[in-house]
Amino acid sequence: MASLDYAYRRLVNTLGPERVARSEFERMVYSHDFASLPKIALLQWRLYPDFVALPQTTEEVAALVKLSDESLLQITPRGGGTGWCGGSVPNRGGVLVDMRKMNNVLALDPDTRTVTVEAGATWKEVEDFVESKGFALPTIPLNAAGSTVGGSINSGSTGFGGLRGGSVRDAIASLEVILPNGSLLKTASQADAGGQLANLTPLFFGAEGTLGIVTKAILRVVPKPEISKPLTYAFPNLAAAARCLKGIVDAALTPYHAALMDRDHFVFDRALEADSPDPTDLALVAVQGSKDDVADQEKAMDGLAAKEQGTKLPPAVGDRLWRDRYNNYSARRLSRGLMVSYNLVPLRRLPEAVEKAMEIRDKLKLNGSVQAHIVDTTTAALDPYVLMDDTKPSGGTALGFVKRMGDAAFKMEGHPMGLGLFLVFNLRKMHGNATSAYSAVKGVFDPRKKINGGKTFEVWTKYPWPGLRAIPPPGMAIGLEVAAILRRVKPTRDRFVRAYEHTKEG
């Protein structure tokens, strides 16, 4: 392996000194993603990259990838860092490629109804651009304000608009990817709207940056709807809100978005902002279309909510929630850290799933909120979050919540989302006998495991010695299970919000 100084000089020669960082502080910033990690994780992985590189062009990305043949440093691509399972965090140092300088919206083609964007652009930036031209994105990931196009494609995101606009995968016409050998691949033929001509795009959807670095995406756009109206309904409990969401699909309605949030989310919100909505278990449904269409959908929604004893809330509540929809985790300010568990569960079992999530949260004595949204006619995303303070000894044990939630999702015939660095043990549970076929994909694209190696289907450690180079994925599961057990035996509940505690104990 070339010396780090040599590697640094080569990187600087390629990108210039202003776009290569190696200071302690900058490296520290990139040593975690949205999930807060306990310091103990540093025993197992070298989470700090050796260098942070910020390319601005596809050619520079290709040059970085080729450089790793000389330096033998691992490459970790990263978008907005809004992931939650370590997919964009180094495990053996190396070069972290931050794609956020490649954030241009390059072109909008009204004829083919596509927009070409660089991978580092956030979804919110793309949305603002296409809306200014009279179009809209059919579907947008949840954390659109911080999540980049390349990042969310690599994490296989769900989000707003899925029921109506389809999946993020279906919204991608083609990708430009720098493969581990430094060559450029276009994943689908642009002329082939249906993706019949050897379309490789799906392989990169959810690949967590392990197959190559996405540099550009051609995304489909749809005409901007005439009217968009958010509706909110308060329910006596969260299961009733879940039944209402299921009712939407049973009634063959196709709102743009349908989600539920429990009252605890608003308790946290109120601790931060006094004028936030009254805490209640609610459903947020956004309907879009022509004036007549929206009126018709609203009437149908009112009827569905009424069946579950839902009360329609004033329009101001819906407007506020809709305006803040991309900023869902402000509760993090209460606790220093926050852990989100993303799971897909069958829509038919959503009422049971939200109750299970609340049960797990309460059993583990955590402060948190249960949220969910409809993904398609069979699937709901269940994405509860819990507050954690990783500076306290018990902070890291909140990770046990993610393990328990994942197990619960499997029991309900669903699955947790994301594998990254921490949740690789779920791969076999997800795919059973087909697991080897999934591992084969990495073998074909990156046989030398240069890009984001040691993740998704195996867990590398920072140690190069045989026997310690990798840990069996079930070992990670045991660690998280121990964390969950420690949470259960912890004598007291977390105390981040007094009002919240009062409600729970009352």
Place this chain on the structure above:
Amino acid sequence: MGLLRDWHYVEKAVQIPALAELIREALIHALFVRDDRVLPRDLIADLNRVPPVTVKVKEDAEVRKLVRVLNGQESTVSLGLSAEDYHYFRTQLGVGRTREFGVTMRPRTLLTYDWIVPEQRGVQLDFTGYAGIEFAVDGHRAIAQVGALWKRLYDEASERGHLVPFVPTVPLDFAVGDALYGDAPFASFRGGFASYVNALRTISAYGQRARIGFEEVANYGTAYDLLHAAIPLAGEFFIPLSAALRLEAKPAARKTLTYGFDDPAKLSAGLDRLCRFGPGVNWVHITDAVAAKILRPATPPEASTVQVSLGATTTGIAAKEKALDVAMVGFKAKSSETPNPYDVSADAYRKTADTVARSLFVGEVRVPAKSFGEFLGKVRAFGDQSAAKAGAYANLQETGSVSTYPFFSAPKDRTKVYDLSKGVRAIVTRTPGAAFTSRLAHLWDEEPNFLRRMSLVRSLKLEIDEAHVVQPLISP
């Protein structure tokens, strides 16, 4: 269906010194039509060899056992055949093994043409008798065995309050599996068949049951989306047995509206507006006069007919119809009584399918909605020049693309299929934004990016099917 094998065979054939002087397309032509003036006789004999054994599948255990026998993991004795069949099986499979042999799936109904390279020495699986459909008690989902007929799925789902969103653009009597290892053109207004597949139950090349995807939920965030990458070639990676399908709830009110157009420009403009219509449209089926006459012999056909299936609430359907009329402005005639090709009795559907199947199909052409009328005119003119009356079935997708299946009244011999395919390709190259996605078009394509993708797909197949059992790749 056999695309990778055909593509691999052609790629290898062009490397043979004796054939290297032929340009790629001439070689494909010779292989496709079995031209004995160009190719050696031995090679043609190879190409004409069909699988010697056909197994009618009744349960998945049989397929597992078969794969294990082919892998040498089990003896032929375990197949439990009668003495006569056992002897035949051994003769065909076990003796004098000089080439790869494997398993291939026989589509129930093939829209276009057979593959260039048939399974050489292996076993063909016939799934006609493997046709169960299991609907979820709660939720809009079905698990259909690959032999299950689409029409049966459609009718039974409807009885249970579900809507099967995808319909065959060319109304033939397809089985569900024909979309996985055949060329059944299932699609809806909102997406292709793959969008509605949650998972496949398969048998891997090692004889294990392997589920690709998740039966009850979408498979986002679970590493590579192998399911959707593989679906167009599913039968070359795994042996698919059942598909877990995502259905929808049947809307409270449904209506099929039929619009007749006599001006191609107005038709194109109408379709271009229609693709921006938004929710409520289930499918949009388009036929020219020739196709309309086949589907509805009793009704005098318009030059072009667009049928739109609308679904909405009982109070909202009228507003949707009004909005649709505005989008389709320029139509010559409108009716809400004209039957659509799908909501008819199974017998009537089959009878129509038999008539439709007599035509010669060359595969799918994707045309931008605004060029569709013009494209149709060119295909018709080409048909007249070629003494093969042309027509087309098509469906509109909300992406603005019309998935078109041109057909010709001509005998289905391979030379004719090839010549007509080539003619359609010539039209497509002159139509901006259009793409020809037939199997022959895949073989012809020499665009470097496409070749790289195919090469990666081939490598993936060789990794996943390391045992060379599922339609193994062979070289000339």
